[in-house]
Amino acid sequence: MSKKLHISLLALAVTAASSSALAVEAMSIKLADGLEFTPTLKVSESYDDNFREVESNEESSWITTIAPTFTLGAEGRKSAYKLSYSAVSDTFHSSHEDNNTDHHLTADAGMEFNDRNRLKLNAGYHDVEETAGLDQKLENDMYNTKNVGGVYTFGAESARAQIDLGANYEELRYTNSNRLNADKERDTTALKSTFYYRVAPKTKVLLEGRHTDYDYVSNDRLNSTNIGLLTGVTWEATAKTTGTAKFGHEKKDFDDSSIGEKSGGMWEVGATWEPRTYSRFSLNTRQGFDEGDSGASTIKTQTTTLSWNHDWAERLSSNVSYTRMDQDYQDIEREDQIDTFGIGLTYEMRRWLDVGLGYKYSENDSDAANESYERNIYALSFTASL
Template sequence: MKLLRTSIAAVAGLSALNCWALDPQSINLAGFEFTPSLLVRQSYDDNFRGLRENVQSSWVTGISPTLRLSAEDRNSAYLLQYSAVHDIFHSYSEATNTDHFLDFKSIMEFTARHRLDWGLGYHRVEETVETETATENDKYSRSLANATYTFGAPSARNQLRFGTHFEARRYHNSGNINAQQERDSLELSGGWYHRLGARTRTILELRHTDHDYQQAGSFRDSTDLAALTGLEWEATARTSGSARFGYERKDFDSNNLRDYSNPRWEVGVIWEPRSYSVFSLDTRQSFVEGDQGATTIHDWTTIAGWRHDWTSRISSNLDYRFSDRDYRGIDRDDELTSYGLGLTYSPDRWIDLTLGYRRSHNDSTVRLESYKRNIYVLSVNVSL
């Protein structure tokens, strides 16, 4: 995976985990707020293909501009953001690539009881790790559309939410590489939120996702059904987050493939014991779409992080990730462990200097899929 993956923040503002980061200033353009920023990094990647044998290493120069255009009034807010990530591999020019991320998001509050959140996106991405072949990046695009309608005021005892999310994934490799991975996925969801107190609500949610593969004769068309219940809380005893637990079932359209069912959970917690120190924990277990010949993958991933502000100018990041990926339909099970640390110096609000390191180790029952990887990086992030 790339060191940098840019995503749109919520239109209403950045999360608490980003509050110490770069503080860019905006330019007013005819009522719109225009916010540019630029990240430049130099890194050394000792195994950018994620291979056990014939390992490839390279110095990598990354250039990532981000352009944001936002506007809001009393009842609505809009955000248009474009980011690019250009990676130059100095030892293997064929791995050099540019990723593009274009996203539009909007919040519309018609009345205190009616709210619509919706967005569109297009991402063009190239991956260098765990690719279909060891000589070519995995190249794909994602066309995205989503909408969530909420009925009920934020302070009401009950709220109903209805959502939809669509993704069209297409690959752009040479020949038929990754053609079997092209698909359209449509998720429909409905949730009931019941307030227990000023800051806590119970959740009951149902989800239905249909996966339609584009390759002729594909047997991987399927339907995912999930039922979840749990809690959502806001800034209670210095913590905030949500926890959902339930069950999911994956049914394939083809009678030749086995159906699967398993417990599912999604937990995300932020703990802020001090204003200058934040701990985070995210854990999730679910089915994800298969690759490398698997019909589906049962994935359990846990990510823990700690960000600390040592002084007004120096902060540190530490994170740990563990993923257990059970490839169904083939004899393969992977355990991916990675950790990263970074030290950021912010001499002024418009510039961040970061020195970082990340180590990854994939332990697979398929011998050639096991690998170790180290990345060393120095980056500069600037804005107006």
């Protein structure tokens, strides 16, 4: 994953975290037995004082976002299917040349053949344009990703042991003019196997192996293979907490002998503590290698997010979140420390209508020239359904 794509997904996660745990109770249209159609619409008005994430000559704008989502779901006795499409249209009132519409199409399927055999499949297509990033000095980053994958599980839910076998294939392609960003285009093939062993009624220990192959379309220098081995534990509703913690080691071996091999510790932890039914604290932290950018062969990234969701009343809730991302660029002299703070308030005006207020502040403290920035986003949103 490139730096900008990684940060884009982080921003999406933080934006989502800045809204409340409350959500519109969308009603579906029954098309046939077991087949339902669900439309939702989100409209927001936001002010962004540095939408290009630059150190100097910042540009600001009011931005109107219209985001409809359409979901088609079908359920059988031992299967479930979902097809979703969403469009996110941004209108920049101070910079109309940056107006853009992102498209997201996903498909999911789940099948239970018997008590011991289950299969989950997923596929997706995402067409995105970003105003923030290194190459925006020339034009916005425009790219699309296509992926298909799945996880096969052997072992009954009540069994002492289970195993997951997963695979995913993804293509990243840029649609900029004059081959801009073509050196970042790649195909990624990932395989993962996880063995679970129950040690208590709601607790399992795990052992996980990963193998990921990065094949760049034109930039052969960055072709590499990542191998990771982790061990950990997963638990459900134990002492009011739920979560998974994995710790291990990762090795990244480049085809180019001049770069060689990178290795280091890796971890992934996600936990939620619910001291009261109306209050939830979450911790998510990760360390690992991300794909290189700005001349780096790879980026060693450590990310930690803390969030608090609280329901103040039946219709009113809030969320506060803080994220710290440390990025150590390998084979070049650059380190970034990105801090992001978000706060949001959601009021469920009607069953079918939520109103949200949000604020997000982000700051990058980089030791590379012209890479530091500060950014403030203020937003008012309306989410509606049938």
